[in-house]
Amino acid sequence: MNRDEQRIEQRIVSGLSRRHFLRASTAAALAALAGPEPRLYAGTKKIEPRADSLILLWMAGGMAQTETFDPKTYTPFQPGLESKRVLSTFPSIDTAVDNIKISQGLERIAKVMDRATLIRSHRVGDLGFILHSRHQYHWHTGYAPPQSVAVPHMGAFISRTLGPRNPDIPAFIDIGQNLEIGAETDSVKAFHTAGFLGSEHSPFLISDPNDAVSRTRPSEHVGRSRFTNRYEQFKRLVAASPVGEYGSDFQRESLLRSLENAHRLLNSPAAKAFDLRLEPKASYDVYNTGRFGLRCLLARRLVEASGIGILTKTAISVPSA
Amino acid sequence: MRALKTRIFGQSSLLAVSLLLTNRAQAVDFATQVHPILASRCAPCHSGAKPAAGLSLTSRTLALSGGVDGPAIIPGKSDDSLLIQKVSGKKGSIMPASGAPLTAAQIATLRAWIDEGAVWPETASAPSGWVAPIAPRRPNLPEGNEAHPVDRFIAAYFAKHQIAFPSPVRDAIFARRVYFDLWGLPPAPAQLESFIKDPNPQKRERLIDSLLGNSQMYAEHWISWWNDLLRNDIGGNYQGERKSITSWLLRALEQNLAYDKMIAALVNPVKKDDPDGFLIGVNWRGDVNASQTPYMQAAQNTAQIFLGINLKCASCHDSFINRYKLRESYGMAALFSPDSRLELVRCDAKTGKYTGPQLLYPDFGAVPENATLSERHQAAGRFFTDSRNGRVARTVVNRYWQKLFGRGLVEPVDDMDSEPWNADLLDWLASDFTAHGNDLRYLLRLLMTSKAYQLPATVSAEREEKPYVFRGPQVRRLSAEQFADTVSMITGEWRILQTSHGAILAREWQFKSSPLTLALGRPIRDQVFTTRDNRATTFQELELANGTSLEDVLRRGSLRLLGQLPPAPENLFDSGNVRKGAVSFDIDISGLKQLWLLQEDAGAYDPSRTVAGWAGVVLIGPKGEKKLADLATNSKFQRESLVADKQPVGEALTAPLGSRLVFDIDGLGFTRMRGRVALDDRSLPSDIGGAVRFFVFGAEPDPEHLANVSGSPPVPSPPQLLSVDEAIHRLFLQLFAREPSSEEMRISRNYFGGAKGVPRLEPAALEDFLWSLLLHPDFQYVY
Known part of the structure; x- marks a missing residue:
């Protein structure tokens, strides 16, 4: 591991520990488990939310849990090994938490296991054999399709419930999901919406992290000065419109206001966070393992921008595929 | 290696105080802070027809009117509010009557909420005395001078509400409305000018007839609305089953198939080309929730689309918000299920109770339980086209009224149990529609030839006034397809559709959704959509202001309009x-x-x-x-x-x-x-x-023109633009149906360098000008 990687690791490991959080919730958890039935949470101690941002790393396509976070007996691979004897083909390693082992190869995650909650017990009903999009829909929204209503992405829930709508950065950002290619596009599109919560809680889609800046800046073809000038001309043109009686129409006002917000976002210095080219090369190289790594880098930059009060209550979704 | 230690965290009182401070920082949010308390700790006893102590806490009205001990809340005065006194144990027995008392933080929330005025958004309106009729009804036309039957009703309505009947809009506004409503495109400048100059007093009716008479233009616009309604889309691959009904639907619209015949084919597809995809629905392989099986979907969707009834809530349990029951949903589902006897599943638990096929209106007849699936489909077909079933005509008439006027006679349009603002008008229109063979083009013509349709559009406010009073049509936003098609029309840049026999230039409805059309409100058709959400949001405007979809079209379109687009080589x-x-x-x-x-x-x-x-x-x-x-x-x-x-x-x-x-x-x-x-x-x-x-x-x-395209574009290509002034006039006429004012002319010339000398037609300037006009509110709405 080089110095830059060490530095990044140190930064993560020395950050706020979640053991603190686990301690606080234990009392409530024990109390809930003690009774014969789950108790109504409204009456018990409230867990104080501390997260400002949520980064969801969605790794579709599935690494087998027995080779990653839920290792079983190590049966080293040999040619001719009967498939029924295969359990885990990697040995397991200790982690920062007693009695929790994960697969060899995940050493860095093992070091920060004390800041994680590992869930091995999730089991879904039969949602169709190897049917990615149906499971993805379920995971992203909490509901298995088909549904009788357009169900929102969990990011839209967060945007609706927590987000004061920040005019400069969207409350819900979706990095890396290309909705236009692949075999399951329509079913994938179906859960990347704000559904019944209303389109203002839609995800802000950035399909290519290297291109993220283009979503938050005037396009190269148009360029900043032309972009700014034409918007100024546009406003003058609108002001000169003789469609007098409709001037105060709520829909028109709302359109002009939203356009103003869009332009503010496109000219905002906060949007520097979207520009991967501004990341120091050494750090960029650590993340540059492929598309997924760069998406993670973008997510980190966006969350860090919140450290100076610009970005709060953000939900970011980063798929792997 | 650090072990996980467990320790009881004993600072509960500190937590409570810090929560209180947090809550005080901003106004109490009813939905996330107050409602959970009321719903979980109060409503179990204080709700329903016979609530404890006569006090229901399920709505503000009921909380204010109170029970045997008087009002539960006095807005602004938490100390004097009975609710606070009871939960604090200050008056009589402490509430809630069972379980732990409310925490200090919860009581503080309720206090703050009451002191801030007890804001309680009404989610369900107070039950009114209105019962929606099932049978058709043909009231007499009101007396009056108006020739058009719809105008008789409107004139009487205006008189009653002391509203003067406004004059109809001028020709240009009328033409733009009618073209957008029937063809989904604005009139070309030549068409607009010839209409305005036409001296014939019948010209408005004749324009409507001529537009309705072009079946292809009409069908290719209206199919988008029907696709939303019937949940039809292309290319959806759900790894289960889903079948498109596009070819049947397009033909039905082109040939003006009567509405009752459309319904019959949809719920009882028997012929080879019948739209069986409608009943197949949206399916996935694997386990499916009992409320979402294909036949339950069929029950929900037929009830919503044809009757304006919401059976979705009643698909898991008796509905909490309307009068429909679980058994009724299953009864309708049994018309479409392989087994005619279905077990009711309530909230994912089998109940052991069964039902056979049962029409929603039992008076319309019984369906024998041993009927085959084919027979049950036929029974469904008869039910939805029964002449005694006045709901079907009322529902579709109401939907068309909403489409043309922006707001239905009944709202929401999917809740036809609600009271219309003019029941006589609705009933008359429905019976007239049926009397004329359930002809959808007749219905459009009837509505659009009225003076009511030609009234000036009303200015919209953020919230609709209550009670609603009709004053004319509303300003309506263009749909995604109207926007995209108009951009193509004025630039000559159409999308290329690959068909089995080559490539053609096609209108937007034939394509899968794009970031632009999604932003402009095209829905994901997994559910039935009877209205679209295309309100302006920051995301939508981001896409319009900076998205690649629009930018690419404008870039090429400008070159094409200036005759500078090199012809794309054809492939060999x-x-x-x-x-x-x-x-x-x-x-x-x-x-x-x-x-x-x-x-x-x-x-x-x-x-x-x-x-x-x-x-x-x-x-x-x-x-x-x-x-x-x-x-x-x-x-x-x-x-x-x-x-x-x-x-x-x-x-x-x-x-x-x-x-x-x-x-x-x-x-x-x-x-x-x-x-x-x-x-x-x-x-x-x-x-x-x-x-x-x-x-x-x-x-x-040309990477965007790889396939050789045959045929002509959906509308004739615009001529090349030769001068700045010509361009400005032409675009104003096409997009706004009017000439630019002199001030607008001056500002428009500035795009082309007019301030610095002779304005010149350059691609970048034309792109920016087009962009400005397309984002202009004068274009984005139908006035």
Whole structure:
């Protein structure tokens, strides 16, 4: 591991520990488990939310849990090994938490296991054999399709419930999901919406992290000065419109206001966070393992921008595929 | 290595205080802070028809009117509010009567909420005395001077509400409205001008008739609304079943199939081309919740679409918000299920109770439980087209009224149990519609020839006034398709649709959704959509202001309008989409200077692992044959042996999908090129899912025009723009249906450098001008 990687690791490991959080919730958890039935949470101690941002790393396509976070007996691979004897083909390693082992190869995650909650017990009903999009829909929204209503992405829930709508950065950002290619596009599109919560809680889609800046800046073809000038001309043109009686129409006002917000976002210095080219090369190289790594880098930059009060209550979704 | 230690965290009182401080920082949010308390700790006893102590806490009205001990809350006065006194134990027995008392933090929340005025958004309106009739009804026309029947009702309504009947809008506004409402496109300047100049007093009716008479333009606009309604979409691949009904639907609209016949085909598809996709619904393989089986979906959707009844809530339990019961949903589902006897599943638990097929209105007849599926479909067909079922006509008439006026006679349009603002008008329109054979074009004509439709549009406010009073149509936002098609119309840039027999220029409805159309409100048609959400949001405007979809069209469109778009070379060979095997070709290449060989991704699952190439390709010239692989080129390729559909095709030139192989053949005298293009069998496994399309060009192709397009664009291409002033006038007429004012003219010329001398038509300036006009509110709405 080089110095830059060490530095990044140190930064993560020395950050706020979640053991603190686990301690606080234990009392409530024990109390809930003690009774014969789950108790109504409204009456018990409230867990104080501390997260400002949520980064969801969605790794579709599935690494087998027995080779990653839920290792079983190590049966080293040999040619001719009967498939029924295969359990885990990697040995397991200790982690920062007693009695929790994960697969060899995940050493860095093992070091920060004390800041994680590992869930091995999730089991879904039969949602169709190897049917990615149906499971993805379920995971992203909490509901298995088909549904009788357009169900929102969990990011839209967060945007609706927590987000004061920040005019400069969207409350819900979706990095890396290309909705236009692949075999399951329509079913994938179906859960990347704000559904019944209303389109203002839609995800802000950035399909290519290297291109993220283009979503938050005037396009190269148009360029900043032309972009700014034409918007100024546009406003003058609108002001000169003789469609007098409709001037105060709520829909028109709302359109002009939203356009103003869009332009503010496109000219905002906060949007520097979207520009991967501004990341120091050494750090960029650590993340540059492929598309997924760069998406993670973008997510980190966006969350860090919140450290100076610009970005709060953000939900970011980063798929792997 | 750090072990996880457990310790009881004993600072609960501190937590409570900090929560309190947090809550005080901003106004209490009823939905997330107050409602959970009321719903979980109070409503179990204080709700329903006989709430404890006569006090229901399920709405503000009921909380304010209170029970035997008086009002529960006094807005602004938490200390005096009975609710606070009871939960604090300050008055009589403490509430809640069972379980732990409310925490200090919860009581503080309730106090704060009451002191802030007890804001309680009403989610359900107070029950009114209105009972929606089932039977059709034909009231008499009100007395009056108005010739048009709809106007008789409106005149009487205006008189009652002391509203003066406004004058109809002028010709230009009328024409723009009518064109957008019937064709989904604005009138071309020539059409607009000839309409305005026409002296015929009947010209408005004649315009409506002529637009309705063009079946193709009419159908290609209205199909989007019907696709939303019938949950029809192209290309949805749900790994289960989903079947498009597009060809039937388009034909039904073009041929003006009567509405009752449409319904009959949808719920009882028997003929070969009938739309069985409607009942098939949206399916996934694997377990499906009992409330979402295809037949439950059919029950919900037929009830919503044709009757304006919401059975979705009643698909898991008796509905909490309307009068429909679980048994009724299952009764309707049994008209569409393989087994005619269904077990009711309540909240995912089997109840042990069963039902056979049961019509929602039992008076309309019983369906025997031993009826076959075909017989039950027929029963459904009869039910929804029964002449005694006045709900069907009222529902569709109301939907059309909403489409044209912006707000239905009944709102919401999917809750036809609600009271209309003019029941006589609704009932008359419904019975007249039925009397004229359930003719949808007749209905449109009837509504659009009224003076009511021609009234000036009303200015919208953020919230509708209560009670609603009709004053005229509302200002309506253009749909995604109207926007996209208009952009294409004014620039001449249409999207290319690949069909089984070539490529054509097509209107937006024929394509899958794009980021632009999604932003403008095109829905994902997994559910029925009867209205669209296309309100302006920051995201929508981001897409319009800076999105690539619009930018690309404007970039090319400007060049085209200025006559500067180089004609796209046509291909000499197009393999079509190849998902397996090889395709032979033998083409004439005489006189060509270059060969451009393309292999484009045609929808491969993993294009990076797709292997495809040009096998055994030879060029024939005066000196004999020459292998393609032996020609000099700068392009990089591999040589591999391919096997296509289990047949070896020999050595091929392969390259990654999306690459171009360019060969210089100037002066080499070749006349023909032949060989095969092939997709290697290694690309067939489902995790690669190879799909490739090969092209041969004689010059650098236009990446957006690879397939040779046949036929003409949906509307005639606009003429080339020759001067700045002409451009400004033309675009104003096309987009706003009016001439620019002198001030607008001055500002518009500035786009073209007018402030600094003679304005000039340059592509960038024209792009910016087009952009401004398209984002202008005068364009984005129908007035």
